[in-house]
Amino acid sequence: MASLAERRLTIVQNEVESMSEARPEELRLLEALLFASAEPLDETVLAARLPADTDVGDALNRLQAEYAPRGVNLVRVAGKWSFRTASDLSWLLTKDSVVTRKLSRAAIETLAIVAYHQPVTRVEIEEVRGVVASKGTLDVLLETGWVRPRGRRKTPGRPVTYGTTEAFLSHFGLERLDDLPGLDELKGSGLLDGRLPAGFAVPVPSDDPALRDDEDPLEPGDLDFGLAPPPSRVEE
Amino acid sequence: MASLAERRLTIVQNEVESMSEARPEELRLLEALLFASAEPLDETVLAARLPADTDVGDALNRLQAEYAPRGVNLVRVAGKWSFRTASDLSWLLTKDSVVTRKLSRAAIETLAIVAYHQPVTRVEIEEVRGVVASKGTLDVLLETGWVRPRGRRKTPGRPVTYGTTEAFLSHFGLERLDDLPGLDELKGSGLLDGRLPAGFAVPVPSDDPALRDDEDPLEPGDLDFGLAPPPSRVEE
Amino acid sequence: MTPGDLPFEMDVAERAADEPALVVDVEGFEGPLDLLLVLARQQKVDLAKISILALANQYLVFIEEARKLRLELAADYLVMAAWLAYLKSRLLLPETSGPDGMSAEDMATALANRLRRLEAFRHVAEQLLVRPQLGRDIFARGQPEPIAEIKHPQYSATLYDLLSAYAVQRQKSVLGHVRFAKRTVWSLAEARIALERLLGQAADWSRLDQFLLAYMVEPALVPTVVASSFAASLEMVREGVAELHQHAAFAPIYMRRRMVVREVTSDSGATPSPRAT
Numbered sequence: 003m004a005s006l007a008e009r010r011l012t013i014v015q016n017e018v019e020s021m022s023e024a025r026p027e028e029l030r031l032l033e034a035l036l037f038a039s040a041e042p043l044d045e046t047v048l049a050a051r052l053p054a055d056t057d058v059g060d061a062l063n064r065l066q067a068e069y070a071p072r073g074v075n076l077v078r079v080a081g082k083w084s085f086r087t088a089s090d091l092s093w094l095l096t097k098d099s100v101v102t103r104k105l106s107r108a109a110i111e112t113l114a115i116v117a118y119h120q121p122v123t124r125v126e127i128e129e130v131r132g133v134v135a136s137k138g139t140l141d142v143l144l145e146t147g148w149v150r151p152r153g154r155r156k157t158p159g160r161p162v163t164y165g166t167t168e169a170f171l172s173h174f175g176l177e178r179l180d181d182l183p184g185l186d187e188l189k190g191s192g193l194l195d196g197r198l199p200a201g202f203a204v205p206v207p208s209d210d211p212a213l214r215d216d217e218d219p220l221e222p223g224d225l226d227f228g229l230a231p232p233p234s235r236v237e238e
Numbered sequence: 239m240a241s242l243a244e245r246r247l248t249i250v251q252n253e254v255e256s257m258s259e260a261r262p263e264e265l266r267l268l269e270a271l272l273f274a275s276a277e278p279l280d281e282t283v284l285a286a287r288l289p290a291d292t293d294v295g296d297a298l299n300r301l302q303a304e305y306a307p308r309g310v311n312l313v314r315v316a317g318k319w320s321f322r323t324a325s326d327l328s329w330l331l332t333k334d335s336v337v338t339r340k341l342s343r344a345a346i347e348t349l350a351i352v353a354y355h356q357p358v359t360r361v362e363i364e365e366v367r368g369v370v371a372s373k374g375t376l377d378v379l380l381e382t383g384w385v386r387p388r389g390r391r392k393t394p395g396r397p398v399t400y401g402t403t404e405a406f407l408s409h410f411g412l413e414r415l416d417d418l419p420g421l422d423e424l425k426g427s428g429l430l431d432g433r434l435p436a437g438f439a440v441p442v443p444s445d446d447p448a449l450r451d452d453e454d455p456l457e458p459g460d461l462d463f464g465l466a467p468p469p470s471r472v473e474e
Numbered sequence: 475m476t477p478g479d480l481p482f483e484m485d486v487a488e489r490a491a492d493e494p495a496l497v498v499d500v501e502g503f504e505g506p507l508d509l510l511l512v513l514a515r516q517q518k519v520d521l522a523k524i525s526i527l528a529l530a531n532q533y534l535v536f537i538e539e540a541r542k543l544r545l546e547l548a549a550d551y552l553v554m555a556a557w558l559a560y561l562k563s564r565l566l567l568p569e570t571s572g573p574d575g576m577s578a579e580d581m582a583t584a585l586a587n588r589l590r591r592l593e594a595f596r597h598v599a600e601q602l603l604v605r606p607q608l609g610r611d612i613f614a615r616g617q618p619e620p621i622a623e624i625k626h627p628q629y630s631a632t633l634y635d636l637l638s639a640y641a642v643q644r645q646k647s648v649l650g651h652v653r654f655a656k657r658t659v660w661s662l663a664e665a666r667i668a669l670e671r672l673l674g675q676a677a678d679w680s681r682l683d684q685f686l687l688a689y690m691v692e693p694a695l696v697p698t699v700v701a702s703s704f705a706a707s708l709e710m711v712r713e714g715v716a717e718l719h720q721h722a723a724f725a726p727i728y729m730r731r732r733m734v735v736r737e738v739t740s741d742s743g744a745t746p747s748p749r750a751t
């Protein structure tokens with residue numbers, strides 16, 4: 003009796019063990035999907051391709067851990083997953099780099115203001131920089147696909163508000179906007195609350211596509227200036 | 239017993255650990271280079287990027303072996319190396335999508351004749367339509383799943399007879415085939431005008447699956463004529 | 475509203491026409507705030523503790539120098555200079571409240587805050603840019619493999635489409651059959667042409683139904699061929715062109731060219747055999 007029970011227990015344990023030894027198939031599937039895709043994929047998309055009972059989150063974490071020491075890492079950007087070359091190997095690969103557009107100082111500053119202060123209007127950007135923005139600067143940023151018009155501020159003149167895109171997060175390897183470097187410091191400094199009266203909460207930048215209370219949606223014509231990337235790229 | 243399991247687990251863990259510890263840096267470099275490259279790379283190109291003393295051939299073989307059980311394999315094509323989705327997972331990189339199409343006029347005319355005059359042969363359809371049916375038209379109808387070959391007419395040439403399916407009834411919201419309007423109803427609805435010759439009749443259609451006296455059953459090969467391609471093979 | 479806003483709002487309208495001129499008016503400074511920041515750094519103290527008075531002085535001196543060297547300064551810089559001169563005078567005077575209710579200290583603090591804010595954004599911009607960037611430092615898959623889309627067509631049609639297609643076709647085919655019936659009629663003219671051909675090639679009595687066989691392959695044509703050729707042959711006899719002969723009722727009908735006519739039409743009926751008869 004006892005020996006039978008023992009034997010059965012052994013069998014069960016062996017099974018469990020061999021299962022943990024073998025690399026689960028879902029890791030192969032995830033690997034294949036993520037390697038093949040040019041764009042980061044979110045968990046919903048991945049889950050749709052995997053067997054119904056797969057714990058996608060868990061599998062992704064395992065895969066991420068597996069690839070962490072490798073030359074290709076699994077990273078999470080803009081809430082989506084993507085394989086990218088390890089960041090310490092940039093020296094090896096810079097020869098491959100397509101000529102990246104060198105942004106002007108004005109564009110870089112403007113990008114930072116949009117990123118850390120979004121949603122933000124052009125006048126607000128100008129106010130921070132103390133210069134009338136040349137029209138070209140915002141155009142360049144819209145062209146990169148990192149900045150998009152979000153809506154219109156509910157103030158006289160209904161100026162367009164700008165924010166960053168998923169492509170921005172993806173380009174700078176950020177999982178969320180909260181991961182912007184130096185954001186906490188900037189928030190803590192109280193310098194972001196520019197025009198707001200003292201006592202108001204410090205605004206936190208947000209690229210939440212949901213419009214804020216003081217924003218109206220863009221009208222159909224607003225995107226037809228040739229300035230903005232097509233909406234499909236914005237939403238991504 | 240438990241100790242055995244424990245020991246084996248420890249061994250596995252040690253192996254995994256020692257593997258990742260001992261994994262030579264050149265494998266990381268190769269991984270990154272091959273991953274990022276827009277085209278397959280040959281050993282000369284790879285060697286030029288790697289530390290001078292690297293045995294590239296050996297490293298590639300190790301990398302290939304490492305990736306062999308994975309969802310992505312390192313393959314050599316025409317002397318050049320690149321990562322490729324494991325061939326057994328190609329199904330994963332396909333997406334099924336449903337495209338709604340409107341039936342062509344010819345197809346719907348043919349379908350109507352099949353519906354009313356079934357079982358009907360192709361020549362009989364052509365007689366009613368007064369047009370030689372393009373082969374594609376019947377193919378499309380077979381593809382819709384609304385028309386099926388029923389049998390073969392017991393006449394010279396033994397032509398295939400066609401009839402409608404249950405899918406046909408359900409698509410057109412018919413409970414039974416004889417819910418199709420008859421002559422009087424067609425006249426009443428104005429679809430047929432009054433100036434019809436005496437003796438003009440609309441058959442009372444029947445999709446009774448039982449073969450008629452003048453029908454022979456289909457032979458096994460009858461469906462493999464390429465008339466009814468399996469849906470998965472149907473291109474655009 | 476910060477006092478510093480004034481000049482820039484004024485500028486917006488003015489500058490719209492020729493913006494590029496703005497960018498590098500004073501040796502690469504990006505506007506008066508940028509210039510102020512650079513000057514402030516020269517004081518080597520925290521911006522929060524900076525002497526706005528000293529900074530205003532520096533700025534005004536700088537502008538004065540620049541004016542001596544150059545003919546023109548961008549309006550931004552001049553407006554800022556005017557505002558700083560005003561601020562300086564306020565700071566030097568005993569405490570009074572300005573027209574907008576702000577003390578000179580408030581104005582100075584607001585300016586210092588604007589400088590700090592610009593500096594802070596520049597600082598985070600630097601931090602952002604040193605991050606590994608996609609396509610510069612880190613790379614996505616160089617040869618992404620496309621997802622093949624397998625399209626499953628789903629057809630749609632309405633019952634109305636179906637019924638009207640049926641009705642239209644049946645109606646059309648009814649008319650079509652009538653036209654077909656017309657074509658099955660062998661006209662008298664057709665019969666006559668055929669019979670004339672018969673008379674042309676056969677010198678002696680020819681059996682009519684045998685000759686007509688060639689025209690009666692289509693079963694539907696039999697009655698009309700028989701009827702039309704019979705009528706045509708009678709007509710030809712009446713004209714004196716042909717002769718008919720029949721032994722008995724329902725017996726085969728024979729036909730031949732009438733001899734008298736032969737001379738009249740001799741050059742056309744060029745067969746030698748009738749002469750021999």
